[in-house]
Amino acid sequence: MTLFLALVRQTIRAAFGQGGGAFTGLLFYFSVVATLPFAIGPDPATLSRIAPAMLWLGALLATLFGLDRLFQDDRDDGGLDLLVLSGLPLSLVVLAKSLGHLVATGVPLLLGAPLFGLMLGLDAGAIGWNVAALALGLPALTFIGAIGAALMVPLRRGGLLVAVLILPFTVPVLIFGVAAAGAETSQPMLLLSALSLAATVLGPAAGAAALAAALD
Amino acid sequence: MAVATLANPTRFSALAGRLLPFVLAAALITLAVGLYLSLFVAPADYQQGETVRIMFIHVPAAWLSMFGYGLMAVAALGTLVWRHPLADVAAKATAPIGAAFTFIALATGSLWGKPMWGTWWQWDARLTSVLVLFLMYLGLIALWRAVEDPARAARAAAVLILVGSVNLPIIKFSVDWWWTLHQPASVFRMGGPTIHPSLLVPLLVMAGGATLLFLALVLIGMRNELMRRRIRALGLRAAAAR
Numbered sequence: 001m002t003l004f005l006a007l008v009r010q011t012i013r014a015a016f017g018q019g020g021g022a023f024t025g026l027l028f029y030f031s032v033v034a035t036l037p038f039a040i041g042p043d044p045a046t047l048s049r050i051a052p053a054m055l056w057l058g059a060l061l062a063t064l065f066g067l068d069r070l071f072q073d074d075r076d077d078g079g080l081d082l083l084v085l086s087g088l089p090l091s092l093v094v095l096a097k098s099l100g101h102l103v104a105t106g107v108p109l110l111l112g113a114p115l116f117g118l119m120l121g122l123d124a125g126a127i128g129w130n131v132a133a134l135a136l137g138l139p140a141l142t143f144i145g146a147i148g149a150a151l152m153v154p155l156r157r158g159g160l161l162v163a164v165l166i167l168p169f170t171v172p173v174l175i176f177g178v179a180a181a182g183a184e185t186s187q188p189m190l191l192l193s194a195l196s197l198a199a200t201v202l203g204p205a206a207g208a209a210a211l212a213a214a215l216d
Numbered sequence: 217m218a219v220a221t222l223a224n225p226t227r228f229s230a231l232a233g234r235l236l237p238f239v240l241a242a243a244l245i246t247l248a249v250g251l252y253l254s255l256f257v258a259p260a261d262y263q264q265g266e267t268v269r270i271m272f273i274h275v276p277a278a279w280l281s282m283f284g285y286g287l288m289a290v291a292a293l294g295t296l297v298w299r300h301p302l303a304d305v306a307a308k309a310t311a312p313i314g315a316a317f318t319f320i321a322l323a324t325g326s327l328w329g330k331p332m333w334g335t336w337w338q339w340d341a342r343l344t345s346v347l348v349l350f351l352m353y354l355g356l357i358a359l360w361r362a363v364e365d366p367a368r369a370a371r372a373a374a375v376l377i378l379v380g381s382v383n384l385p386i387i388k389f390s391v392d393w394w395w396t397l398h399q400p401a402s403v404f405r406m407g408g409p410t411i412h413p414s415l416l417v418p419l420l421v422m423a424g425g426a427t428l429l430f431l432a433l434v435l436i437g438m439r440n441e442l443m444r445r446r447i448r449a450l451g452l453r454a455a456a457a458r
Binding site: 147151155164165167168172175176179195198202206209210213214 | 296348351352355356358359364365368369371378380382383387390391393394
């Protein structure tokens with residue numbers, strides 16, 4: 001357990017430290033949200049109608065693009081081999097690394113989202129729902145993305161491939177996430193939580209299988 | 217003959233080579249009969265006219281797009297659980313063929329959609345699910361190409377295939393939910409669930425023929441992949457000897 005928590009802490013510290021990408025993710029999110037109005041036009045009615053979609057797409061891309069190095073840095077400096085030898089089950093290694101990533105990149109995204117929602121013309125209530133939906137959905141995105149990150153370990157570069165592999169799997173999260181932000185019923189919110197819970201189980205298990213395949 | 221004896225790639229190649237002409241001939245004969253039935257014998261639909269004949273290509277292709285993924289999922293289990301040496305060869309050979317059949321289903325659906333719904337593409341629940349399936353096939357092919365060592369690529373791809381087989385029903389469900397939420401049933405009514413025998417018989421013959429063709433192509437793909445690997449191994453050995 002101490003090892004697990006230490007790994008979470010180390011991942012967070014690495015993300016905020018030198019060369020880490022935690023704030024780059026937030027900046028990327030901001031850039032996506034700030035660029036889209038130039039493509040769509042400045043009409044406030046249109047922008048506030050598609051605001052939940054933009055908030056979700058930006059968060060999805062920011063999460064995925066930050067993920068491809070999740071295990072590759074550890075592979076490059078030999079840390080991954082040490083983690084394998086540490087006795088911590090591989091699925092817990094994946095879980096700890098993903099949790100660290102979730103805290104380091106997900107939380108900044110959640111802090112930025114209300115501001116971006118405001119800029120897109122959402123009212124206070126809608127912003128609250130959107131941020132709540134994002135908070136419930138980001139674990140699903142991160143844990144599904146961790147599978148892709150683990151698959152990138154035998155590759156020299158991951159880059160776009162991780163997004164290509166993982167984006168189809170995020171379709172349900174996107175659907176229920178956007179729906180949860182605008183729905184009158186709790187059903188999409190519950191389904192979104194279910195997806196996050198399922199991904200918490202499936203992601204580390206599949207990620208561990210991918211790591212094992214890459215390392216032996 | 218047990219499956220285990222087929223694990224030897226040489227023996228498998230030999231057996232596949234012997235089977236192939238029969239499977240291929242059966243596929244071509246069945247498809248020829250099926251095409252004759254569907255193009256000349258089956259009546260035109262009273263509402264859709266001659267365009268209903270697109271169905272005889274479209275529906276088998278759509279079935280096989282899912283059959284292909286099922287085949288890959290079984291092969292992925294074979295790779296991860298039993299480490300069967302041919303399982304990955306089968307999965308890797310199936311992927312482009314499955315992708316091709318998925319593409320045929322999408323393309324013929326588009327051709328059918330233009331006269332029937334008045335549009336080439338509609339974000340209909342079923343179309344969208346098939347599109348996601350197509351993307352997953354392409355992603356898998358990209359993964360196989362990206363990892364250099366075949367053994368590692370095999371297990372990485374197997375993990376992704378199995379994750380996909382868990383996710384596909386969820387994606388299907390969510391897309392159905394999304395579509396019923398956003399769109400009232402306005403476009404697509406396919407004359408009810410029952411289909412007249414005069415159309416059903418050609419459809420089943422075509423489905424049988426297309427399945428045989430699919431299997432024949434997988435066998436050919438597997439033999440090619442085995443040869444490709446042998447060439448790679450010989451090249452490595454030659455490089456090491458130098």
